[in-house]
Amino acid sequence: MIEISSDLINYAERKTSPEPKLLQELKEYCYQNYSNSSMLSGFYQGRFLSTLSRLIAPRRILEIGTYLGYSALCLAEGLTEDGKLYTLDINAETNRVAKSFVERSALKNKIEFRLGNALEIIPELAETFDLVFIDADKVNYSNYFDAVIDKVRPGGLILADNVLWSGKVLSPSDDDSISLDNFNKKIQADGRVSNLLLTIRDGLMLCIKN
Numbered sequence: 480m481i482e483i484s485s486d487l488i489n490y491a492e493r494k495t496s497p498e499p500k501l502l503q504e505l506k507e508y509c510y511q512n513y514s515n516s517s518m519l520s521g522f523y524q525g526r527f528l529s530t531l532s533r534l535i536a537p538r539r540i541l542e543i544g545t546y547l548g549y550s551a552l553c554l555a556e557g558l559t560e561d562g563k564l565y566t567l568d569i570n571a572e573t574n575r576v577a578k579s580f581v582e583r584s585a586l587k588n589k590i591e592f593r594l595g596n597a598l599e600i601i602p603e604l605a606e607t608f609d610l611v612f613i614d615a616d617k618v619n620y621s622n623y624f625d626a627v628i629d630k631v632r633p634g635g636l637i638l639a640d641n642v643l644w645s646g647k648v649l650s651p652s653d654d655d656s657i658s659l660d661n662f663n664k665k666i667q668a669d670g671r672v673s674n675l676l677l678t679i680r681d682g683l684m685l686c687i688k689n
């Protein structure tokens with residue numbers, strides 16, 4: 480078993496295909512203008528999302544938590560010709576920035592923004608999803624899972640980000656870490672999915688609907 484040092488993580492990143500130029504610009508814009516820039520998926524996780532999406536070539540993707548559109552642009556890379564990604568967020572200001580970057584991408588016609596509370600928008604989406612990415616407020620992860628599970632096709636994927644919450648799930652003490660630990664327990668006990676908790680970055684729960 481190897482110890483993953485930051486040097487080794489850097490090595491893995493250098494030996495991974497680079498991100499498209501627009502995403503590099505978006506990431507730099509985020510670091511310069513936002514104090515909560517760590518919310519953005521970033522290079523390595525972004526390449527993972529892109530690779531996973533390209534492997535399954537989804538026709539319908541739902542993203543819960545757009546922020547500046549970084550992960551949306553990564554996930555959209557794998558969409559079919561007639562594919563569409565819906566991305567939901569409650570913050571009008573970051574949504575404007577996300578739209579301005581997506582507008583410059585060749586994928587712009589495949590990405591649909593919805594502004595508002597995700598828990599209110601999800602029931603209005605009359606679609607069957609091949610891939611769902613949960614990445615909004617952590618206290619609602621279980622609610623998002625319950626809201627989407629019947630809209631995912633058998634064999635479809637549900638991914639949830641930050642499920643290790645910087646390690647705080649080991650001794651949960653605040654609302655976010657308690658909710659995420661409860662979410663992980665709930666998924667583990669839910670017979671509708673098979674799950675694999677990936678230790679990529681801040682933890683990614685990968686579920687396949689049975």
Ligand code: SAH
Pocket residue numbers: 518519520521543544545546547548549550551567568569570573595596597598614615616
């Ligand atoms: N997926 C993005 C990061 C998302 S950050 C990426 O990887 O690049 C989390 C986002 O969830 C924030 O933009 C926040 O505004 C949004 N959010 C929080 N609560 C929400 C809610 N109830 N409904 C929709 N979006 C919400």
Ligand code: CA
Pocket residue numbers: 518519520614640641
């Ligand atoms: Ca995240």
